[in-house]
């Protein structure tokens with residue numbers, strides 16, 4: 036049976052940082068599992084940059100300002116001790132990444148270049164043209180190769196096995212061979228990314244961002260924290276939802292409605308296009324609803340205009356943005372504005388981490404980092420550039436935390452892990468042999484539609500209750516789903532079956548959290564409760580799954596320095 | 605109604621076959637859109653990988669009518685126009701083992717990648733606590749090579765790799781180059797030497813990798829650079845370097861190649877006699893070369909020598 040001191044699940048920025056940190060101790064055996072080849076992870080899609088108060092571009096910037104901006108951006112739902120720890124440590128992380136070889140763009144003094152980003156009071160987003168996530172991902176991969184980290188690519192996490200609040204091991208599918216393996220580990224780091232795919236078609240996320248690790252931990256009894264907070268990126272391409280980087284606003288792009296107005300003047304007169312994402316997304320949707328957009332229904336959009344930046348600046352700073360608009364919308368942004376509309380982008384909620392220094396969850400032996408987790412440093416709304424920062428930073432601390440755990444913990448109950456693997460093997464067998472049932476893709480698409488229309492950018496109790504009924508119905512159908520592929524080898528239909536199951540569980544948790552939060556805060560905008568209500572809701576949601584029952588609980592927010600104030604930009 | 609026919613190569617681990625799918629034509633769509641449509645509406649067993657949808661993760665490369673492309677970035681309209689057909693044949697990348705249908709195995713490539721030490725070997729000028737200083741000009745040298753998304757298209761298109769499994773995949777040479785020219789790297793030779801030892805000089809200059817690279821990386825120029833560096837490293841005693849040097853000297857001396865001495869300088873007298881003689885005799889017989897006529901300097905040779913001097917001076921400044 037496979038046995039490792041530490042297993043890292045996920046090979047994005049968070050997973051690779053964790054594996055790198057953990058593998059520094061040569062006495063520990065570290066393995067990394069990923070359902071895709073490591074450099075295919077979604078971290079590579081991050082374009083704009085990574086925040087750290089280096090003070091290169093603006094000497095008046097400081098860790099303190101980064102701390103305050105993040106708390107304010109979070110609509111005061113972030114835990115301030117965690118945010119302080121995070122923002123204070125980020126400059127060191129940038130220097131470390133530089134030392135690993137990340138090709139950062141540079142200023143004239145040879146220092147890492149920084150650009151302005153939404154919600155930041157100073158230009159502190161470090162970048163590499165518009166491929167920042169890509170180069171960080173590849174550099175971390177290189178370092179993992181150097182450190183001899185053992186990769187298991189095309190391996191999919193199916194279960195985390197827990198007894199008496201302690202980790203026993205995990206179960207994973209080797210997608211290539213179709214074998215299901217029990218794996219014993221003293222510690223695991225879950226780093227499986229977000230679950231924006233609950234909105235399947237209108238999201239900036241890759242196909243595989245299905246929140247597997249989050250759902251698996253949820254199933255194992257670890258609560259989901261703040262799942263109702265989903266960030267919608269204001270600038271998704273109109274037709275496909277594909278992201279155009281926030282850098283295009285950072286570099287000075289305009290948002291225009293059909294009257295040619297820079298409508299942000301109405302919503303954020305000072306910051307204009309550089310307002311935080313939730314505000315800009317709602318502004319765009321409001322323009323569309325009030326008839327000032329272009330097009331109708333799902334085709335509706337506003338325009339992003341970059342022409343005034345000039346050819347040279349666009350080619351130098353935003354080449355990828357230009358390329359995307361050309362390929363997917365057939366528009367050259369040097370000559371014409373491009374249609375954009377919000378698109379589901381980032382899930383602030385996730386696996387409940389209770390110790391930000393080690394990224395430990397309530398289950399002994401299980402650590403979590405990156406978008407799958409909720410520490411919480413983003414609270415109700417994440418600032419652009421803070422996620423790459425989070426994944427590298429907390430990935431490292433999760434790796435170090437797992438090291439500590441692995442040093443003092445023994446292996447868990449082997450029998451239970453084996454039994455769980457056998458159970459999965461039976462599920463796989465059944466699904467392979469099944470010849471009739473509900474179409475899986477239809478279940479998935481109905482879920483997405485219901486989430487977009489009812490638990491999307493604007494929310495009401497009535498709509499969300501409707502969504503809840505639909506989700507329950509879909510869950511019933513899912514029990515009798517049909518995958519249509521009997522292959523043992525590389526059975527993607529089965530992989531997708533597991534993913535859709537995970538999405539359904541998470542979508543329900545999002546909806547439940549959202550219904551119960553009778554206020555508007557950050558990305559969570561209730562039309563029936565348009566104001567923030569600190570008296571009742573300055574607290575984290577915790578959703579537990581106990582068998583088929585979902586239970587809600589709450590946890591106080593840790594406020595150390597900045598008492599809540601109204602969030603104005 | 606206009607339709608498009610896809611002939612897709614299938615493979616289940618033991619058997620390989622072509623399967624046809626017909627889908628209605630829609631304008632402004634990509635190859636990936638079509639593959640997904642086929643999987644979701646006609647055949648859930650059709651296996652291929654894709655993740656980001658926007659040409660950054662490198663998952664979705666396949667061959668369409670023999671050309672390697674990123675499925676997510678390639679417009680169907682363009683393909684139909686270029687090939688003047690409504691039938692497209694989709695096959696997995698070449699020069700990779702296939703796992704199932706269009707999914708290929710990257711593991712062997714990762715192992716080969718490791719040979720060029722694809723990581724920064726940092727100079728003393730920086731540390732984990734301070735980072736580095738690097739000028740915008742120095743950054744620019746690594747900007748393009750770090751665009752590589754490791755999609756495998758260059759490997760699939762590489763004519764040398766198809767014949768010679770020792771040759772390193774272009775994306776691996778790119779990785780060696782990327783570190784060799786990074787001002788923060790202390791040991792360019794450690795990235796370059798493994799490339800040299802894997803038949804660096806055997807690149808055929810067919811440019812297939814360059815023309816197909818979705819990130820437009822100039823792999824030809826990178827390979828030329830790596831070769832130059834091996835000569836600077838003193839690695840002149842191999843056929844590739846000797847060939848290049850013979851070219852260099854011939855043109856400087858006379859302004860043209862001496863086709864009689866070129867193979868001798870490249871491969872040595874003995875090998876030339878044993879391997880090239882029949883070929884040479886044929887050339888002589890058909891009048892393509894005349895061994896008795898030694899090339900004399902061409903008119904304007906001074907101009908050529910000036911170019912040499914100019915390049916040398918510039919190179920000296922760059923050193």
Ligand SMILES: Cc1cc2nc3c(=O)[nH]c(=O)nc-3n(C[C@H](O)[C@H](O)[C@H](O)COP(=O)(O)OP(=O)(O)OC[C@H]3O[C@@H](n4cnc5c(N)ncnc54)[C@H](O)[C@@H]3O)c2cc1C
Pocket residue numbers: 044045046047048049050068069070071073076077078079080081082083084085086167168190191192193226227228229239240241243244246247248278380381404405406407419420421422423424426
């Ligand atoms: C288009 C786009 C642009 C963005 N731009 C920025 C930006 O400019 N700045 C910024 O700060 N943030 C940005 N973000 C957000 C940021 O990129 C992500 O939040 C972050 O990269 C997530 O990293 P991660 O390591 O947590 O997860 P990921 O990079 O998503 O990696 C998840 C890993 O888990 C693996 N995995 C998943 N499920 C399983 C399973 N069941 N079994 C095994 N392995 C599994 C996957 O294979 C993958 O390796 C952007 C996001 C998007 C979508």
Ligand code: FES
Pocket residue numbers: 654655656657658659660661662663664665674675676677
């Ligand atoms: S899907 Fe990522 S490159 Fe095509």
